[in-house]
Amino acid sequence: MKLWTGRFQKELSKTTNDFNSSIPFDKRMYREDITGSIAHATMLGECGIIEKSESELICKELSAILSDIESGSLPIDMEAEDIHSFVEAELTKRLGDTGKRVHTARSRNDQVALDIRMYLKNEAAGIQKLLCDLISVICDKALENSETVMPGYTHLQRAQPITFGHHLLAYGEMLKRDLSRLDDCIERMDEMPLGSGALAGTTYPINRELTAKLLGFSRVTNNSLDGVSDRDFCLEIASVLSIIMVHLSRFSEEIIMWCSWEFKFIELDDAFSTGSSIMPQKKNPDIAELVRGKSGRVFGDLMTLLTVMKGIPLAYNKDMQEDKEAVFDAVDTVKMCLTAFTPMIETMKVLKNNMRNAAARGFINATDCADYLTKKGMPFRDAYKITGQLVATCIDKNTTLEELSITDYQAVCNVFDNDIYDAISLDRCVNERKVLGSPCSENVRFQANRLKETIEKGFV
Numbered sequence: 001m002k003l004w005t006g007r008f009q010k011e012l013s014k015t016t017n018d019f020n021s022s023i024p025f026d027k028r029m030y031r032e033d034i035t036g037s038i039a040h041a042t043m044l045g046e047c048g049i050i051e052k053s054e055s056e057l058i059c060k061e062l063s064a065i066l067s068d069i070e071s072g073s074l075p076i077d078m079e080a081e082d083i084h085s086f087v088e089a090e091l092t093k094r095l096g097d098t099g100k101r102v103h104t105a106r107s108r109n110d111q112v113a114l115d116i117r118m119y120l121k122n123e124a125a126g127i128q129k130l131l132c133d134l135i136s137v138i139c140d141k142a143l144e145n146s147e148t149v150m151p152g153y154t155h156l157q158r159a160q161p162i163t164f165g166h167h168l169l170a171y172g173e174m175l176k177r178d179l180s181r182l183d184d185c186i187e188r189m190d191e192m193p194l195g196s197g198a199l200a201g202t203t204y205p206i207n208r209e210l211t212a213k214l215l216g217f218s219r220v221t222n223n224s225l226d227g228v229s230d231r232d233f234c235l236e237i238a239s240v241l242s243i244i245m246v247h248l249s250r251f252s253e254e255i256i257m258w259c260s261w262e263f264k265f266i267e268l269d270d271a272f273s274t275g276s277s278i279m280p281q282k283k284n285p286d287i288a289e290l291v292r293g294k295s296g297r298v299f300g301d302l303m304t305l306l307t308v309m310k311g312i313p314l315a316y317n318k319d320m321q322e323d324k325e326a327v328f329d330a331v332d333t334v335k336m337c338l339t340a341f342t343p344m345i346e347t348m349k350v351l352k353n354n355m356r357n358a359a360a361r362g363f364i365n366a367t368d369c370a371d372y373l374t375k376k377g378m379p380f381r382d383a384y385k386i387t388g389q390l391v392a393t394c395i396d397k398n399t400t401l402e403e404l405s406i407t408d409y410q411a412v413c414n415v416f417d418n419d420i421y422d423a424i425s426l427d428r429c430v431n432e433r434k435v436l437g438s439p440c441s442e443n444v445r446f447q448a449n450r451l452k453e454t455i456e457k458g459f460v
């Protein structure tokens with residue numbers, strides 16, 4: 001039975017009913033819907049809009065419905081139009097006329113606007129927790145690898161030596177910004193829309209602040225049209241989730257490369273890799289590939305939401321029912337990805353020697369060789385040119401700057417002395433990079449500890 005049958009003489013056809021219904025996907029908001037209704041009914045009783053005794057009865061029965069759903073003794077009726085109709089129908093079934101009073105001074109339009117805000121506020125905080133777990137694993141790995149030298153890249157060409165810890169902490173910084181983006185989302189979502197009614201508020205003398213307080217919102221929405229038709233918070237969280245997926249996807253791409261025979265910088269734990277049905281030698285980084293692939297879903301969800309919202313006039317339109325599947329999918333996908341990704345990073349084996357060997361080839365200390373000459377008084381451009389000639393000599397002789405003889409150095413420029421070998425040693429090249437934010441071991445330890453403290457302070 002629909003909530004709105006009074007004006008209608010026919011039932012909806014089965015196909016139209018299924019098309020119109022949102023219960024298959026909004027049933028997950030049952031807790032928010034019931035908690036919201038309890039707060040609303042309490043407020044109605046406090047304001048004398050319904051009898052106190054009726055308000056108490058409604059609240060008690062709503063709590064019973066909640067625990068019955070949670071225990072599994074009350075299955076959610078998939079024939080209902082949506083979760084709001086289902087809860088109200090169940091209440092009315094149990095309380096008769098008293099149950100019917102719960103919807104006084106309320107519309108499903110402000111009710112659904114409330115439920116999604118409550119649901120997403122909670123999910124955003126849960127995702128922050130998952131992000132903190134990943135950041136903490138990254139920090140620990142960075143601390144274990146504060147002295148692990150590897151090549152840093154630009155254009156995927158070996159560029160300058162860095163430490164693996166420093167590389168990992170770059171992701172830590174990205175994810176830290178994601179945490180604060182979620183904070184911003186939560187802050188802007190923190191407005192209670194009940195009282196907006198269908199679109200134009202209500203004539204009942206309700207107390208919106210009381211409802212907001214009962215539900216833990218810090219303020220109420222200021223405009224009834226906006227209160228029911230604002231879905232900026234869905235767009236915003238989907239944008240933040242998309243950015244998180246960009247970060248996870250870039251990280252995944254590197255994991256995939258690092259696992260390849262071409263790099264062999266890391267080895268993933270068996271529990272996070274899969275084999276091939278035909279090639280016995282294969283160990284594939286499927287988890288990282290799936291995370292990289294799933295980023296597409298989340299970007300798609302954001303695009304769905306933007307497109308749904310872009311042309312609809314004020315206030316509520318049924319188009320807005322399409323917000324839920326997209327935003328829920330984005331939330332679920334990010335949660336799944338983080339849950340799979342963190343232990344994969346935690347258990348990966350770092351092949352430090354391979355990283356160092358890769359850093360020793362590829363002339364990544366060429367900048368330091370040029371700096372050696374400038375420190376002896378030569379202008380940088382000249383030093384750059386001389387170093388270029390030395391690299392060409394090395395390529396010719398199939399050797400490295402570390403192995404080139406002092407005679408070969410001096411043949412190109414007589415400023416070189418035996419101290420060149422110390423100046424271009426990999427450890428020195430890394431550890432001389434001491435400026436704040438640089439890859440030296442000391443900085444890595446400092447930044448990893450600082451990042452750990454930040455998340456422990458803000459998000460425990």
Ligand code: ARG
Nearest residue numbers: 022026082108109112320321
């Ligand atoms: N199921 C609807 C939604 O998700 C709830 C609001 C319905 N309001 C209405 N006037 N049809 O958007």
